[in-house]
Amino acid sequence: MRVVFKTSYDPDIDLHDHAWKRWGIALLLAVMAALPFLVGDYYLAEATNTLIWALAGMGLMVLVGHTGQVSLGHAAFLAIGAYTDAALMNIGWPFLLSFPVAGLVAGVFGAIIAVPAVRMSGIYLAIATLAVFVIVEEMVILLAPITGGIGGIFAPTIEIAGIGFDRYAALDNFYWLCLVVVALVTWGYANLMRSPTGRSFLAVRDSEVSARALGINVTRTRALAFGLSSGVTGLAGALMGHYIGFFNYELFSIFISINLLLVVTIGGLGFIPGAFLGAILITGVPQLISILRDSANATLGIDLGGIPGLDTMVFSLILIGFIIYEPTGLYGRWLKLRVWWELFPLARRDMFRRQKTYLKTERMR
Amino acid sequence: MSLLAVEDLAIHFGGVKAVDGVSFEVEAGEVFAIIGPNGAGKSTIFNLISRLYEPTRGRIHFDGADITALKAHQIAPLGIARTFQNIELFDHSTVLDNLLMGRHIHRRTNFVQDILFLPKVRREEREHRRRVEEVIAFLELEHYRGKHIAGLPYGVRKVVEIGRALALGPKLILLDEPASGLSVEESQDVAFWIEDMRRDMGLTVLMVEHDMGLVTQVSDRVLAVANGRPLALGTAAEVQADPEVQAAYLGTGDAA
Ligand SMILES: Nc1ncnc2c1ncn2[C@@H]1O[C@H](COP(=O)(O)OP(=O)(O)OP(=O)(O)O)[C@@H](O)[C@H]1O
Ligand SMILES: [Mg+2]
Numbered sequence: 001m002r003v004v005f006k007t008s009y010d011p012d013i014d015l016h017d018h019a020w021k022r023w024g025i026a027l028l029l030a031v032m033a034a035l036p037f038l039v040g041d042y043y044l045a046e047a048t049n050t051l052i053w054a055l056a057g058m059g060l061m062v063l064v065g066h067t068g069q070v071s072l073g074h075a076a077f078l079a080i081g082a083y084t085d086a087a088l089m090n091i092g093w094p095f096l097l098s099f100p101v102a103g104l105v106a107g108v109f110g111a112i113i114a115v116p117a118v119r120m121s122g123i124y125l126a127i128a129t130l131a132v133f134v135i136v137e138e139m140v141i142l143l144a145p146i147t148g149g150i151g152g153i154f155a156p157t158i159e160i161a162g163i164g165f166d167r168y169a170a171l172d173n174f175y176w177l178c179l180v181v182v183a184l185v186t187w188g189y190a191n192l193m194r195s196p197t198g199r200s201f202l203a204v205r206d207s208e209v210s211a212r213a214l215g216i217n218v219t220r221t222r223a224l225a226f227g228l229s230s231g232v233t234g235l236a237g238a239l240m241g242h243y244i245g246f247f248n249y250e251l252f253s254i255f256i257s258i259n260l261l262l263v264v265t266i267g268g269l270g271f272i273p274g275a276f277l278g279a280i281l282i283t284g285v286p287q288l289i290s291i292l293r294d295s296a297n298a299t300l301g302i303d304l305g306g307i308p309g310l311d312t313m314v315f316s317l318i319l320i321g322f323i324i325y326e327p328t329g330l331y332g333r334w335l336k337l338r339v340w341w342e343l344f345p346l347a348r349r350d351m352f353r354r355q356k357t358y359l360k361t362e363r364m365r
Numbered sequence: 366m367s368l369l370a371v372e373d374l375a376i377h378f379g380g381v382k383a384v385d386g387v388s389f390e391v392e393a394g395e396v397f398a399i400i401g402p403n404g405a406g407k408s409t410i411f412n413l414i415s416r417l418y419e420p421t422r423g424r425i426h427f428d429g430a431d432i433t434a435l436k437a438h439q440i441a442p443l444g445i446a447r448t449f450q451n452i453e454l455f456d457h458s459t460v461l462d463n464l465l466m467g468r469h470i471h472r473r474t475n476f477v478q479d480i481l482f483l484p485k486v487r488r489e490e491r492e493h494r495r496r497v498e499e500v501i502a503f504l505e506l507e508h509y510r511g512k513h514i515a516g517l518p519y520g521v522r523k524v525v526e527i528g529r530a531l532a533l534g535p536k537l538i539l540l541d542e543p544a545s546g547l548s549v550e551e552s553q554d555v556a557f558w559i560e561d562m563r564r565d566m567g568l569t570v571l572m573v574e575h576d577m578g579l580v581t582q583v584s585d586r587v588l589a590v591a592n593g594r595p596l597a598l599g600t601a602a603e604v605q606a607d608p609e610v611q612a613a614y615l616g617t618g619d620a621a
Contacts, residue, residue, distance in 0.1 A: 009494040012461070013487060188480040195479035195486055196465075196472040196493075199458075203466045206455035213415055213453075214533065215441030215470040224476060270457070 015190050032179055036172040044175055048167075050283045051178045052239045057263040057275030058189055059233030064261065065270040066193070067225035068205030069118065073129035074260050076136035077230040079252035080106040081237030082155070087146045089156040096160055099238055106234020111227030118222035133257060140249040152248030155241040167243055178239055185232055189272055192228075201225050233260075266322045268329030277330035281318075289314050366429060368393040368569050369537060374413055374423035375593075383409045385593035386423075391537070396563055396570040398584035400577070400604070402614055406593040407573040408450050411539050414571075415447055416440050428536070442470045446530035447539035450573075452522050456515045460506060460525050463514060464497040467532030471496075500528045504558065520551045527558070531566075538562065540572040544579050552579055559583045577605065589613070 006012065016022045036044055056078060063069050081102045088098035117128045140147045147153055158165035158177070165173045192198045203211040204221045211218055241247055259282055267278025289311050296302045322329070367390035374387045384406040391397045399407050412418045414425055416437045424433045427443055446467070455463050471493065474486050501507055504524050514522060523543065530538050543559075544552040556579050562568040574580050580587060581601040589596040589604050591613035597604045604610055 009491050009498075010487075012494070013490045191482035191486075192476070192480050195482065195490070196469065196474065197476040197479040199462060199466050200469060202458055202462070203455055203469070206457055207453045209417060210449070210453040210455070210529075211466075212417065212437040213441060213447050213449075214467060214529070215438050217436075217438045228476070 013194065015194065029183065033176070036175055041171055044171055045167075046283065046287060048171070048175045048178050048243060050279050051175075051182050052236050052243055053260075053263060053279035053283050054276045055178075055182050055185060055239065056233050056236035056260055057267065057279050058185060058272065059229050059231070059236060060260050061264045061267075061269075061272065061275045062189070062192075062201070062232070063225055063229035064264050065268075065274065066198070066205065067201045067222060067229075069222060069225070070122070070126045070261075071129040071226075071229070072126045072254070072257050072261070073131075073133035073136075074230070074233050075252040075254065075256040076129075076133040077106045077110055077233040078237030078240060078256065079136055079140060079249065080109055080230075081234030082241030082247065082252070083140060083147050083153070084234070085238035086153050086155045086241050089158075090153075094160070095158040095165070099235065102238040103231045103235040106237065107227045107231025110230025110233075111223050114223040114226030115219070118219055118226060130254075133254065137249055137252070140252075148248060150248060152246055154246050155244070158242060165242075167245060174242070181235065181239065185235070186272065189232075193272070197224070262319055266319065266329055268331030271329070271331040273334075274329050274331040277334075281330065285315055285318060286311060367391060368395075368428060369414070369571065370426040371410070371414070372424045372426070374410065374425065375421045376409060376413060376418055377421045382593045384413065384420075387588075387590060387593070387595050388423075389588050389595070389598065391569060391571055393536075393569050394563060394567065395586065396559060396572070396584045398580045398587045398601070399571070399573045399590060400575070400580060400587055401590040401596075404592075405590045405613075407590060408541055409593075410590075411447060411541050411573065414440075414445070414539065441533060441535075444534075444536035445539065446533040446535035446537070448523075448526040448530055448541055448543065450541040450545070452519075452526055454514045454522060454526055454529070457513065459511050459513055460509045460517075460528075461497065461501075461511060463525055463529050464500060464532045465493055467529035468493040468496065470533060496534070497532050500531045503531070503561070504528050520547050523547065523551075524554075527555075531562070535568065537569045537571060540570065540574075542573055542575065544574060544576045552576060555579065556582050577601070581605075 016025070031038075035047055039047070056074070059077070060071065060074050063071055084105045085095075085098045085102035088101060089095060093101075113132055117125055117132075120128055141149055143149075144151075157169075158174070163173065164170045165177050167174045200211070200216050200221050203214065203216055204218050204225075208218055211221070237252070240251070244251060263278035263282050264275060265278075266281055267276065268274030293310070369391040371390070372388050374384055375382070376384045387406075387410060389397075399410065401407050409418065413420050416432070416435055416439070420433065424431060426432065427445065430443075432440065432443065455466060458466070473489055474483070478486055501510060504527065506521075506524065506528060509517060509521055509525070514525065517525070523546070527540065527543060530540075540559075544555050547555065559570055559572070560583055562570060570583075572584070584601055586599065587601045587604040588598045589607065589610045591610075596609045596613060597607040599607075
C-alpha cells in the first residue's frame with residue numbers, strides 16, 4: 001500500500017497526487033509520440049483510428065458516464081463535425097480554423113436540441129436522440145450542394161504552415177495531429193472532472209433532487225454536458241472524415257452510435273481511461289479476429305472465412321460477455337487487478353462484492 | 366421580522382390533502398421542530414419550502430422575500446440548505462466530493478475556465494476545500510474524507526448529509542429526521558451539533574423529528590401536525606401535553 005502524506009490541499013486538487021503517476025503519463029505520451037518510428041503504416045493507421053474512436057468515446061463518456069444520460073444519436077454529431085469541417089475547408093478555410101469551428105457547430109447544435117431533450121430520461125431520451133440522428137441523416141442527403149448528398153464528399157488535405165497532414169501521403173503527421181488533439185481534449189476533460197462543473201455533472205447523475213436542493217440548475221447542467229459531449233464528438237467526426245478521405249452519409253450509421261455506446265460501457269462508465277480501453281477493444285478485436293481466422297486458415301487449413309457473419313458473431317459474444325461478467329468495464333477490472341497486486345497476498349475474494357451494509361445502522365450490526 | 370414565514374400552505378395530491386392549511390413562522394436563530402405521526406405531511410412541508418413541490422395554495426416568505434414562485438435551484442443561493450429523510454447523497458463520489466458539491470452556489474468560475482483549469486479555478490478550489498475542512502472538523506468526519514458513500518454505514522451517511530448542507534454556508538438549515546435510525550450516542554452527537562449550529566454558527570434550524578427526547582433537548586418551539594393540519598404550537602412540553610396531539614399520536618379521537 002502506498003501512503004501519501006499531504007501537507008496542503010494542492011495534491012488533492014492536482015491531476016495526479018503522486019509524482020510517479022505524472023511520470024507514467026509522460027512515458028505513455030512519449031511512447032505514443034514515438035509510435036510512427038516503431039510500427040509500420042498498417043498498424044499506425046489502426047492506431048490513428050483507435051485515437052479517433054477514443055476521442056469520440058470521451059465525447060460520449062461525458063454524457064453517459066458522467067452525467068447519466070443515454071444517447072443513441074451520437075453518430076449525428078460525428079456527421080455534423082465531419083461535414084462542417086470538410087465543407088468549410090472546401091470553401092477555403094484553413095484546417096486550424098475549420099476544425100474548432102466544426103466542433104463548435106456540433107456542440108452548439110447538441111446544446112440546442114438538448115434543452116427539450118434533457119427533460120426526458122432513460123428510454124425516452126434514447127428515442128429522442130435517435131430521432132435527432134434520423135433528422136441529421138436526412139439533412140445530409142437534402143443539403144447535397146454542401147454535403148455531396150448520397151454521392152459523398154472528399155475531405156480536403158490538411159495543411160498547416162505549409163506542412164502536409166494527408167492521411168495517406170503523410171500518415172505520420174496525421175497520426176501526430178490526432179495525438180495532439182486527443183491529448184489536449186483528455187487534459188481538458190480531466191480538468192473538468194476536478195472542477196465545480198464536473199462535480200455538478202456527477203451531482204445531476206447521482207441525485208437530481210439533491211442537485212436541485214444544492215442550487216444546481218439541472219436542465220442547464222444537462223444541456224451543457226450535452227453540448228460538450230457533442231462538441232468533442234464533432235471534433236472526432238472531423239478527424240474521422242479526414243481519416244476515411246471520401247465519405248457519404250453511410251459512414252455515420254446507427255451502428256456507429258451503438259459501437260460508441262459499447263466503447264464507453266465496456267471501457268468503464270465514468271472513467272476517462274475507459275474511453276481509451278473501450279476504443280482499443282472496439283477497433284482492435286475485429287482486427288484480432290481476422291488475424292486469428294487467417295492463421296487458422298494458413299496453419300490448420302480451416303477456412304473460416306467461408307462462414308458469413310462469423311466475425312460479427314464472435315465480436316458480439318465478446319461484448320455480451322463483458323457486459324454480463326464485467327459490468328464495471330475494462331477500467332474496473334484494471335482497478336481490481338491493481339488493488340490485488342498492491343495488497344498481495346492479502347486480497348480477499350469478497351473484497352469487491354458490492355457492499356450492502358449501509359442499509360443497517362451500526363447498532364443493528 | 367421572522368426569517369421564514371409559511372402562510373396557509375396546502376398541497377393536494379389528487380384526493381390526498383398531504384398539507385392542508387399550515388402556517389408558522391421561524392425566527393432567526395431559533396430551533397424549530399415539526400412533529401407528527403407518520404404521513405402527517407412533515408416531509409411534504411420541507412419539499413414545499415425547497416420548492417420541489419408546487420403548493421396548491423399558500424405562500425412562503427424567506428428573509429422578507431416571497432419565494433413561492435421560485436424554482437427549486439433558486440432556493441439554495443438564498444441560504445436555505447436541507448437534508449432528506451431517505452438520505453440523498455451522491456453515492457459514487459467520496460465524502461470530500463459530496464461536501465464540495467455543497468459549495469456549488471459559491472462557484473465563481475465558468476466551464477471554460479474550469480476546462481482550462483486557470484489559476485483562478487485553483488484558488489477557488491483551495492477556498493472551497495478550506496471551508497469544507499471546517500465542516501469535516503466540526504462533524505468529526507476526518508476518518509471518512511476519502512471514502513466512497515456507497516460503502517459507509519448508515520449513521521455516517523446521515524452525518525455526511527448534514528455536512529453537505531453546512532458546506533453550503535446557509536442561514537436556515539432544514540433537517541428531515543436527523544436522528545432516525547441512529548444509535549443513542551449518535552443521536553446525542555446530533556443534539557450537540559444542532560446546539561452548536563445555532564450558538565456558534567448563528568444558524569436557524571427547522572427540523573422534523575420523531576425522537577421526542579431530542580426535540581425537547583434542542584428545540585425552542587414545536588409545531589405538531591396531523592393529517593396535513595396544524596394541531597398545536599408551543600414549547601415541547603406544552604405541545605406534548607396537548608390533548609389533541611396525544612389523541613393524534615394514539616390514533617384515538619378524531620383530531621383530524
Ligand atoms: N409526491 C407525492 N405524491 C402523492 N402523495 C404524496 C406525495 N408526497 C407525499 N404524499 C402523501 O402525503 C402524505 C404526507 O407524506 P409525508 O411524507 O409528508 O409524511 P411525513 O409526515 O413526512 O411522514 P413520516 O413521518 O413517515 O416521514 C402521505 O399520505 C403521502 O403518501
Ligand atoms: Mg417524512
